[in-house]
Every structure is written in structure tokens, then in C-alpha cells.
Amino acid sequence: MTAIGDIGGGSDRGARVEKGESGESGESRAAAQDTGTLGKALAVLDLVVNADVPLRFTDIHALSRQPRGTLHRHLSHLVQEGLLFQRADLAYEPGLRLLAFAHRAWSRNDLRRIARPHLDRLHAETGETVHLGVLRKTEIIYLDKVESRQTVRMESQIGRVSPAYCTGLGKAALSALSPARLEASLAAMSYHPFTANTHRSKGSLVADLDRIREKGYAIDAEEHEVEIRCVAAPVTTGDGGDSAATGNRAYQRGVIGGISVTGPAYRVTLGQLEAWSGLVKDVANAIAHDAAVGLGPVSIGDM
Amino acid sequence: MTAIGDIGGGSDRGARVEKGESGESGESRAAAQDTGTLGKALAVLDLVVNADVPLRFTDIHALSRQPRGTLHRHLSHLVQEGLLFQRADLAYEPGLRLLAFAHRAWSRNDLRRIARPHLDRLHAETGETVHLGVLRKTEIIYLDKVESRQTVRMESQIGRVSPAYCTGLGKAALSALSPARLEASLAAMSYHPFTANTHRSKGSLVADLDRIREKGYAIDAEEHEVEIRCVAAPVTTGDGGDSAATGNRAYQRGVIGGISVTGPAYRVTLGQLEAWSGLVKDVANAIAHDAAVGLGPVSIGDM
DNA sequence: AAAAGGCGTTCCAATATTCGGAACAAGCGT
DNA sequence: ACGCTTGTTCCGAATATTGGAACGCCTTTT
Structure with a gap:
């Protein structure tokens, strides 16, 4: 029942379709907690949104393995709600209402607002790209970014999702999880060999962590x-x-994320990274401190 | 039908059409497109996301007028799906998964990609801020922006929503609607007097359009x-x-949007706007042309 | 201390909604 | 014309949702 970390406790029914990156085995995966009709609709949404091209009905049908009648209704509802858009050729694309939702989520986010000046400082001292991200299940979602070269559009990174097990941000965040939550996350993880150095198994990842x-x-x-x-x-x-935060209730609703300094290998040596490590830790602690002050249970009043 | 603003709507549940009911005249206005459970959950999401501060359960309960049990389940599902986040003090905030959805929606968007160079050109020639937006129901959602001063963060505008009836972009888009769709949009519109010049009634807006x-x-x-x-x-x-696009089926799935050049009144006179109007129209047409070429019914194959 | 009240949560029978197989209606290709 | 694919609609059966009521927990009041 956690807000972030809980990853499918191994429940049974409902073959939720969870699909991530570019094409690959489409075996139905273990389901998450039961979120009823909403979860099923979102699984369809996820499928369409994470595709690389607009999908037609039959494509989605093949990927989702849902009965056609059911799938058709889900798609219809998603389109009516603006979460999906159906083109003239009947193919489905992500809908524009998603942008409106995210704009609110991003502009209201306290962690991002609090971290911003610290990220600027970190960028100023290192000269390299600085990221802020948060962990969600097995992935890192980028919340903010500071870089000098504006050639690549800034916002193109925000909201981007990367696997946690092979990114600095992800591993840092994983290392801060409690044993229980880490285990849950590890159980849902799959290891794709992006490079020669990518962790290929739970064992090597755990040792690294x-x-x-x-x-x-x-x-x-x-x-x-x-x-x-x-x-x-x-x-x-x-x-x-x-x-537990306040009272006896066992709430575990903190956010786990991280910050990172990233650069090209030809310019950023491993030694350089080690040299920056102290600074990065300090900045991370400063952000956490500010968040603890500014994000307290009563952050409503002072906005 | 709105599913955006209002949830239970007080005491509306009378309008249900039971099977076997005798004559049901088609008087029901604008036919509440039923999105079932998804729509109800999204109404709750919308409420929390569009608030200015994190809302507690009782706050949401008061705003939504849904039974406590039902509301609690909706919120629980939304949190489990990552669309909402529940803080340690139990208040609800927009969830981070919304960012991930939007990132895909934005980075995949063809109109935005196609329009970008044209926006740059328009900005270069006018020196003022240029926007690209699309119409959704009664609102304009900003898709992209080009401006010189980077003091205000660029992405802070993307996904932002403004009323259509009082913005240049919105009015331009409305003017391109077919009579039927315009009427539908006007019917759902409410007029808030932002400034002394804001349209206050349908009549004056229609005349302007x-x-x-x-x-x-x-x-x-x-x-x-x-x-x-x-x-x-x-x-x-x-x-x-x-x-109708292809075949006989009456699809109406085109996108209606617009572009605009915006500036402060002290620098941008009405005469200046008139002088730019031809250029703006040309650029808009160029974008539409490129979109027609690059967005054809068979844009799947060539990607 | 006890009572009263607010808040979040859980429970469960009634029922509205979803499910999903099957039939239907249009294209598309041969 | 024919078969085949794709998208849509139907409707009984299955089930998730509904929503009132009760339950803890905590805070405030008496």
C-alpha cells in the first residue's frame, strides 16, 4: 500500500499489459495491485503512449490481448477523455490533455522548486549537465535538468523515463530504499544489456548498491x-x-530521488567523477534539508 | 459531458435511461458522452491536479460531492497508478507518472515537430514571443513556444491551458471550427472578465469570430x-x-490549433499587429501545408 | 478523565458497469 | 464477385462499483 515503491505483491488475476521500451517480447507481465477499471484503461493508455508510432486498433489488440469489445470501449473512453487522440486514419496517438495534466504536476512540484537553485550551483561548479530525478517502481523519471548548451531543447528531457538499474541517478535512488522496498523493486526489474558495462543480473546490481x-x-x-x-x-x-512520520500509523510516503552530474567520457574521467562525489553528496544533502524544512506537513500555509 | 469541472453535480442522477423505458426524446443536450468509471476517476484527478495546493481527503470530498467510500477508492486507485501522490500528511498532489505520459505525448507530437522551424522563422522576423497551441473543447493547450529572453523557463509554458474565448490563439482556432463544432464549444463556454476588453457574452464573441x-x-x-x-x-x-476524409465514414478527427505572436503593449501596437498579420497567416498556412504532407494518412510507414 | 467531534479508512449488500464472445458492417485485395 | 481483414455494435453473464454505515484514531472540549 505504499505510494511509490509498491510493485505488485504477486497478486494474480488481470493480465495487465506493461510495456516499456522498443519492441521486445510481449509476454504479459505480473499484475500490479488491483486498480480495477482504471488500471486496465491505463494499461491500454500506456501501451499506446509508449509505442513509437501511432497504433491502429488491431495493433493494440495484438499487444494487449484484451477482447475486442472491451478494448474498443477502453479506447473509446480514453479518446473521449482526451488522453488519446484518434487520427483520421484511425490510428491512436497520445492525447493533448496529458500535457495539461503534466504542466500542473511539474509547475506545482515542490521538490523541483526547492532543488532548482542547488542544481544551478552544482552546474556552475562542474560545468556539466545536472539532473534531478525521482524513482518510480523500477524507473527514474527526470524532473529537471540544467545544462549549458541549449542545442538540445531543455524540456525534451523532462518527464523522460530511464531504467533505474543502469543509471547513476537510478542506482543512487535504489541504494536509499529500505530493504523491503528495494526487494520489491528488484523483483520487478528486468536487465537489458545497453552497453558492455550494464548490470546483467540482480547479484551484480546488489553488490554495486x-x-x-x-x-x-x-x-x-x-x-x-x-x-x-x-x-x-x-x-x-x-x-x-x-x-512512521507522525502518529503511529505506518505511512511510508516519502519521495526517493537523486541528483547527478553527467558528461561525455572524453571529458569526464572516472577520477573526475570521484573528485565531484563529495560536492554532489553535499548538494544532495542540502536539497534534502531544504525539502525537510519547506516540505513539512504544513507546507500549505506558506505558499 | 464535461467530466472536467464537476463530478457528481449535486443531484443529477435522475437522467438515467433504463432499458424498457418508454419514449426517450432526444432532448438530452449534447449527450453526456459516458466515459464510465474512467471519467469519474479522471474527474477526481482533475480536481486535485487543478487545485493550487495539496488537498486532503475532506477537501476533495467537499469539492466532489461523491460518497466517501467511492471517493476513497478512486483516490486509492489513482495513487496506486502514480497519477496522484499522497504525502506524509495525507494530502494529495499530482503524481509523477503524469510527467512521463506527457513527455511521450510531447516528443512524439507531429504538429509540434513540423511547426518548429516555422515558429523559429516567425520569431526571427518579429522578435517577439511565438506560440503554438491546439484547441481542446473550450481551451487552448500550448504545445510550443519560442522566445528570446530565457529568463522565464521555456518549458514552464508547455502544457499550459488558457481559455479560448479571450486569447488570440483561441479565437483564431474557434474561427476555423465548423458551425456545428463551434456551437458545441460555445455552449460549454463561460465568460470570466479577465480585463476590461474581455468578451463577456457569446454575442460579442461570435461577432468577433x-x-x-x-x-x-x-x-x-x-x-x-x-x-x-x-x-x-x-x-x-x-x-x-x-x-469526411477517406471513405464515407464521417470522421472529424482533424486538429484545430493556431500560432501567435505575443508582446507587451508598450512595444507592440495594434498597428504593429496588423502589419504582422500577413506574415502570421503565411506561416500558419505553411505549417498546415507541411502537416498535410507529413501527416498524411500513411505517416506510419515512412517513419 | 470522559465525552464529543473530525478525519481517514474499511465493510458489505445492491446494482450499475464492465466483460467478452459473437454477429454485423465496411473496406481492401485478388 | 469473393474471401479476408479491420473496425464497430450487441447483449446476457460476470464483476467491479456504489454508497451508507460502522470503525479506529486522534484532537478538542466539557
Whole structure:
């Protein structure tokens, strides 16, 4: 029943279709908690949104394995709600209402607002690209980014999703999870060999996480993209892990994320990353501190 | 039908048409497109996302007027799906998955990609801020923006929603609607007097739209924000209106949007806007042309 | 201390909604 | 014309949703 970390407790029914990156085996995956009709509709939405091209009805039918009648109704509802858009050739695309939702989510986000000046400072001191991201299940969602070269559009990164197990940010965040939540996340993880350095098994990842937890920072040595390295540190807000915050109720609703400094391998050596590690940890702690102050249970009043 | 603003709507549940009911005259206005459970859940999501501060259960309960049990389940499902996030103090915030959805929606959007170079050109020639937006029901959703001063973060505008009836972009888009669709949009519109120049009634808006349709461009003379003026022109893709595209089926799935040049009143006179109007129309047409070529019914194969 | 009240949560019978197989209606290709 | 594919609609059966009521927990009042 956690807000973020809980990943399918191994329930049974409902073959939810969870699909991620570019094409690959489409075996129906373990279902998440029961979110009823909403979950089924969102599974369809996810499928269409994460495709690389507009999908037609039959394509979606093949991917979702839902009965045609049911699928048709789901798609129809999603289109009516503006979450999907149906083109003149009947193919489905992500709908524009998704942008409106995200605009609110992003502009209202406290962690992003609080972290921003710290990210600027970190960028100023390192000269390389700085990211802020948060962990969701097995993935990192990028919340903000600071970089000098504006050639690549800034916003093109925000909201982007990357696997946690092969990115500095992801590993840093994972290292801050409580054992229970880490185990849940690891159980849902699948290892795709992006580069020669990518972790290929739970064992090697766990060993890496142990070192990261010990040192307080994570290094990504071309594990996700070749020629790209980064150093990252975890940022947790609220209780972060899963201790009780107020009262006796066992709420575990903190956010686990992290910050990172990323650069091309030819310019950023492993030694350079080590040299930055202390700074990155300090900035991460500063953000967590500010968040603890500004994000307290009573952050409503002071806005 | 709205599913956006209002949820239970007080005591509306009478309008249910039971099977076996005798004569049901088609008097039901605008036919509440039933999106079932999904629509109800999204109404709750909308409520929380569009609030200015995190809302607690009782707050939402008061706003939604849904039974507590039902509302609690909806919120629970939304949180489990990552569309909402529940903080340690139990207040609900927009969830991070919304960002991931929007990132895909934005980065995949063809209209935005096609329009980008044209927006750059328009910005280069005018020196003022250029917007691209699309119409959804009664609102304009901003898809892209080009401006020189980077003080305000670029992405802070993307996904933002503004009323259509008092913005240049919105009025331009409305002017391109078919009579039937325009009427539907006007019926759902409510007029809030943002400034002294804001349209206050359907009559004055319709008169304005007639002039806009005739001239091919729309002027916003401080109708939404004081000291802000803009000139806009509509952009339609596909059939745009609601003619049949292929075959006999009456699909009306084109996108209606527009582009605009915006600037502060002290720098951008009404005369200046008129002088730019031809250029804006040309650029809008160029975008529509490119979209017609690059967005054809068979854009799947060539990607 | 006890009572009263607010808040979030859980329970469960009634029922409205979804499910999903099958039939239907249009294209598309041969 | 024919078969085949694709998208849509139908309707009994299955089930998720509904919503009133009760339950803890905590805070405030008496």
C-alpha cells in the first residue's frame, strides 16, 4: 500500500499489459495491485503512449490481448477523455490533455522548486549537465535538468523515463530504499544489456548498491549509454524510507530521488567523477534539508 | 459531458435511461458522452491536479460531492497508478507518472515537430514571443513556444491551458471550427472578465469570430492579460473541420490549433499587429501545408 | 478523565458497469 | 464477385462499483 515503491505483491488475476521500451517480447507481465477499471484503461493508455508510432486498433489488440469489445470501449473512453487522440486514419496517438495534466504536476512540484537553485550551483561548479530525478517502481523519471548548451531543447528531457538499474541517478535512488522496498523493486526489474558495462543480473546490481550505500554516491560508467558517465547521490524527502512520520500509523510516503552530474567520457574521467562525489553528496544533502524544512506537513500555509 | 469541472453535480442522477423505458426524446443536450468509471476517476484527478495546493481527503470530498467510500477508492486507485501522490500528511498532489505520459505525448507530437522551424522563422522576423497551441473543447493547450529572453523557463509554458474565448490563439482556432463544432464549444463556454476588453457574452464573441474568419487572423487586444497583445492565425491539420476524409465514414478527427505572436503593449501596437498579420497567416498556412504532407494518412510507414 | 467531534479508512449488500464472445458492417485485395 | 481483414455494435453473464454505515484514531472540549 505504499505510494511509490509498491510493485505488485504477486497478486494474480488481470493480465495487465506493461510495456516499456522498443519492441521486445510481449509476454504479459505480473499484475500490479488491483486498480480495477482504471488500471486496465491505463494499461491500454500506456501501451499506446509508449509505442513509437501511432497504433491502429488491431495493433493494440495484438499487444494487449484484451477482447475486442472491451478494448474498443477502453479506447473509446480514453479518446473521449482526451488522453488519446484518434487520427483520421484511425490510428491512436497520445492525447493533448496529458500535457495539461503534466504542466500542473511539474509547475506545482515542490521538490523541483526547492532543488532548482542547488542544481544551478552544482552546474556552475562542474560545468556539466545536472539532473534531478525521482524513482518510480523500477524507473527514474527526470524532473529537471540544467545544462549549458541549449542545442538540445531543455524540456525534451523532462518527464523522460530511464531504467533505474543502469543509471547513476537510478542506482543512487535504489541504494536509499529500505530493504523491503528495494526487494520489491528488484523483483520487478528486468536487465537489458545497453552497453558492455550494464548490470546483467540482480547479484551484480546488489553488490554495486552495497558499495554505493557505503560511499554515499553512485557512479555510472557507461552503463546506459556508451561515452556517457555520471556521478549521482540520493535525495530523500520526508521519511524517505518507510519509518512512521507522525502518529503511529505506518505511512511510508516519502519521495526517493537523486541528483547527478553527467558528461561525455572524453571529458569526464572516472577520477573526475570521484573528485565531484563529495560536492554532489553535499548538494544532495542540502536539497534534502531544504525539502525537510519547506516540505513539512504544513507546507500549505506558506505558499 | 464535461467530466472536467464537476463530478457528481449535486443531484443529477435522475437522467438515467433504463432499458424498457418508454419514449426517450432526444432532448438530452449534447449527450453526456459516458466515459464510465474512467471519467469519474479522471474527474477526481482533475480536481486535485487543478487545485493550487495539496488537498486532503475532506477537501476533495467537499469539492466532489461523491460518497466517501467511492471517493476513497478512486483516490486509492489513482495513487496506486502514480497519477496522484499522497504525502506524509495525507494530502494529495499530482503524481509523477503524469510527467512521463506527457513527455511521450510531447516528443512524439507531429504538429509540434513540423511547426518548429516555422515558429523559429516567425520569431526571427518579429522578435517577439511565438506560440503554438491546439484547441481542446473550450481551451487552448500550448504545445510550443519560442522566445528570446530565457529568463522565464521555456518549458514552464508547455502544457499550459488558457481559455479560448479571450486569447488570440483561441479565437483564431474557434474561427476555423465548423458551425456545428463551434456551437458545441460555445455552449460549454463561460465568460470570466479577465480585463476590461474581455468578451463577456457569446454575442460579442461570435461577432468577433465573424470578423476573424473574414480576415483570416485574430487580434487579442489585452483581452486576457493587461498590457499583453497578440496576433494569431488558425492552423488546421487533416480535414480540420468535419468533412469526411477517406471513405464515407464521417470522421472529424482533424486538429484545430493556431500560432501567435505575443508582446507587451508598450512595444507592440495594434498597428504593429496588423502589419504582422500577413506574415502570421503565411506561416500558419505553411505549417498546415507541411502537416498535410507529413501527416498524411500513411505517416506510419515512412517513419 | 470522559465525552464529543473530525478525519481517514474499511465493510458489505445492491446494482450499475464492465466483460467478452459473437454477429454485423465496411473496406481492401485478388 | 469473393474471401479476408479491420473496425464497430450487441447483449446476457460476470464483476467491479456504489454508497451508507460502522470503525479506529486522534484532537478538542466539557
